[in-house]
Amino acid sequence: MYRFLTQNAVAIVFLLLVAAFAAASLYGSSLLPPASYEPLGSAAFPKALGLITLGLVALQAISLIRNHSGTESPMDPESVTRSFSWKKYRKPALMLATMVLYLAAMSYAGVDFRISTSVFLCLAMCLLARPDSPKKVLLIAGSSIVLAVVLDLVFKHLFYIDI
Amino acid sequence: MRFMTKTAIAALIGISFGAAAFPAQAEFPEKPVKLIIPFRAGGGSDGLARAVQAVIEKEKLLPAPVVVVNADGAAGTVGTRHVLESKPDGYTVLQIHQEMFAAAALGRVNYSPADFEPVIQASQGCMFVAVPIDSEFNSLQDMLDYAAKNPGDLKQADDIGSATHFPSAQLMAASDTSWTIVPTGGTSKRFAALKSGLLDMAFMSASWITRGKEDLKPLAALGNERFDDAPDLPTAKELGFDVEACLNRRYWVPAGTPQENIDKLADAIEIALHSPEVAAYLEKNGETLSIKRGQELKDAVAQDYQRYVDVVEIVKKSSAK
Amino acid sequence: MLDAYIYVFTSGLIWIFAGAGIGIFVGSIPGLSGAMVISLTLPMTYFMNGNDALLLLVSMYIGATTGGLISATLMRMPGTEAAIMTTLDGYPMAARGEPGRALGLGVLASVFGGIFAWVMLAVLSPPLSAIAVKFGPFDIFAMTVVALSLIAAVSQGSLLAGLISAAFGAMLSLPGIDPISGSIRLTFGFSSLDNGLTLLPVILGMLVLGQVLIDCEGVLSGTKAGKAKARVSMHWRDVTNYLMTYIRSSFIGTWIGILPGVGGTAASVASYSVAKAASKTPEKFGNGAEEGIIAAETANNAGTVGALVPLITLGIPGSVITAVLLGAMVIHNLNPGPLLFAENPDVAYTIIAGALAGNLAMFLIMVVATPFLAKLAHINKAYLLAPIVVFCMIGAFSVSSRFFDIGVMLVFACLGYVMTKARIPTGAFIIAYILTPMAEQNLRSGLVIYDGSFLPLITNPVSGILLAIAVLSIVWSLRSELKLRKKQKVS
DSSP: OHHHHHHTHHHHHHHHHHHHHHHHHHHHHHTSOOOOSSSSOTTHHHHHHHHHHHHHHHHHHHHHHHHHHSSSOOSOHHHHHSOOOSGGGHHHHHHHHHHHHHHHHHHTSOOOHHHHHHHHHHHHHHHHHOOOSHHHHHHHHHHHHHHHHHHIIIIIIISOOOO | OHHHHHHHHHHHHHHHHHTTOOOOOSSSOSSOEEEEESSOTTSHHHHHHHHHHHHHHHTTOSSSOEEEEEOOOGGGHHHHHHHHTSOSSSSEEEEEOTHHHHHHHTTOSSOOGGGEEEEEEEEEEEEEEEEETTOSOOSHHHHHHHHHHSTTTSEEEEOTTSTTHHHHHHHHHHHTOOOEEEEOOSHHHHHHHHHHTSOOEEEEETTHHHHTTTTEEEEEEOSSSOOSSOTTSOBTTTTTOOOOOEEEEEEEEETTOOHHHHHHHHHHHHHHHTSHHHHHHHHHTTOEEEEEOHHHHHHHHHHHHHHHHHTHHHHHTOOOO | OHHHHHHHTTTTHHHHHHHHHHHHHHHHSTTOOHHHHHHHHGGGGGGSOHHHHHHHHHHHHHHHHHHHHHHHHHHSOOSSGGGHHHHHHHHHHHHTTOHHHHHHHHHHHHHHHHHHHHHHHHHHHHHHHHHHHTOOHHHHHHHHHHHHHTHHHHSOSOHHHHHHHHHHHHHHTOSEEOTTTOOEESOTTOGGGGGOSOHHHHHIIIIIIHHHHHHHHSOOSOSOTTTSOOOOOOOHHHHHHTHHHHHHHHHHHHHHHHSTTTOHHHHHHHHHHHHHHHOSOGGGTTSOOHHHHHHHHHHHHHHHHHTHHHHHHHOOOOSHHHHHHHHHHHHTTOOOSTTHHHHOHHHHHHHHHHHHHHHHHHHHHHHHHHHHHHHHTTSOTHHHHHHHHHHHHHHHHHTTTOTHHHHHHHHHHHHHHHHHHTTOOHHHHHHHHHHHHHHHHHHHHHHHHTTTOSTHHHHSHHHHHHHHHHHHHHHHHHHHHHHHHHHHHHO
């Protein structure tokens, strides 16, 4: 059981997510008024797609379990050779966190676009490129500021995007 | 060399971050005024706003610039909400027509015109009843008689719940008939639908009188007066139907905005509206200048909104059948 | 008419090159879309002469569609939505060390599709648009069903995974304003959702930022410079070898482009899957097949030019970009609509000549730029990903000027990441996401027209034939899936 969960962790997470959205779609469609302009109404598509999606999720779940219990090795060689580990998700998670912080800084804290963008660019590039000398860090910081200022000029002052 | 680089960087940072803080001025507006257009770039609302903005800029009618922001989405409600949620200080202005009343009357949104303060009415663009050029209908009465005799058979290309659906419902109420509203989309889509031969009638904007003269037959003008381009076309009111389908483009600010700021904005916009540039724009779009301010404007808003609320039940169930 | 061509190829050239150059540049940056840059440029053309403004915008449109192939090929991030299909074969080919070849094929295909559609535009505009306008809602619905039934072709591997992805995408396209009754659905009381999950944030999140997160995991340095052949290869024999693919894809692309509201993505899906079905080596598709790149890129550029047909003959815009072009004509007092050819023939011919010149300018710029672009594949991606994120943020924000859309984009970035990890094809998701609202709206407004009867779906010749094609294609893909399974069991 444990092996099944770890080997198919991502697939299971995805199926649960889809099932949750399908359930929400079904629930939401049950709140809609009956059709008035034509026979289908606004609830028909959400309901049908919710049901189809749930059905497909069930089929996929069955095939996952089958593949696992079968004596033959599963079709996905990667999940066999490499068992589940948190380590490889560290960098994407950090990157996502920086993006969320960047968004929060602009929307909730109202930080100026130039400041939030140069800080974000600098942090994200340092995270990804792993600069090994202070000189490189400075270079990254400098180019982040320049890029942020240029973007500000182009998009806020030339195109009037109100970001 | 190093010093030079450092100075250059410092200067760059100084310029970039210092620019945000400019000296305080006592007079409104001290900073750019955002003019929110809740529709996409290139549409009728956007065109008027850009023309007005260009004149205000060129003639320096306001001490700070006006910036046009397109906030498209959900039939104008995304941009409207944007203004509703902004500070009532006159720095965020909305330009919209009766699409706002349509959304409010149907209860699709949790705000109403009372949550806004009208600044000025700028222009009016009236529509006309159009049928395909080879249609069997030669007058409005022909068409309404047919609708009365064949319930649900007459099909109008429109958008359900939009600012043109309400006047359609007014016509249904005034003539005591009803027909089918087929959702198609904006005027050019309606034109395509009429040309496909599947649909019978649509409300088209005035510019299509000339633009569509080889494909469309106009039956009645839907304004208070006849069109200059079609002096022989009677209005629905002359024919005995109390219907008015005109888009009144108005400027709004959130309720609670100081009156003196509203007046300053209205003054600047009014001067801009009288410019030859705006006149040229209105003319080629088949719209007329229709300036209303103060109490006159408030009365017009109340009346327009009430006329929408009056027919909301018809709009909700105009499925014919 | 000749005057228009002379004008375009002399003093108009500066706008053509400016437009094509800006379009290619913007199209190649994931996050900035053609529709966005054209909407933003429109206000700046208020002070220009009307014909020049149209030349600038039309060539921008052509440039942006082509530019999308650059990032699709080199980074597996479609720069514009019409380049989704190009990622399937362009990226694998670039990744195995032939970025120059992949780009060269794409550029040649783009210009072929563009010129082919231009010929149709110049010669057959009026009759073609007369046919297109007769397509009723049921016919358009049947078209979208055909495109949806081709999802198997893009699911790459398991058909079931592709179907889940498609159903999921279809489902998430529904919240917001119901296109028929106008009432608001599936928003659960959040007014920010009234406009639904908008296309740009969804695409940018799932296809671009999702890929950014994937890239964060791995080694970031690009392909080894020594291994890759940066040399761009464009050969005449590519055209002769795959002539049928070129012509077929151009036809499909032009025709789908002409139909109002269907769009370049559907065109490239259709042309890609037809090319796969007709190919002698269908197993190569998805692994860097030359025909795959050709089919996708020919069709999306042909569709771009094809979309100009209803615009100039009838004044009917089929897409966001053509709607903005229509706005440009109105602003410049050029009176778009069915009388354009009669009353402003110089404008009509300027646009037609501009479509030709735009394609030629695009080709020249790409030929010069491609060797340098191919070298981009060797840049350390660490320095590209962060700016791409910023561009995506600006792009998502520009849709309705609100931060909510950026939030939506980040959620879809997570979804895209999880799906890629779970080996669920994201292309099927996006295609279903784009096509479902179109299908629903047309089906239901057709039902209003035909008094609630489904029968005309089958009895109308066009929709009837199209639905039959859809059924055949579903049966065919099920059969080949079963065959594949049997083979796997045997081996």
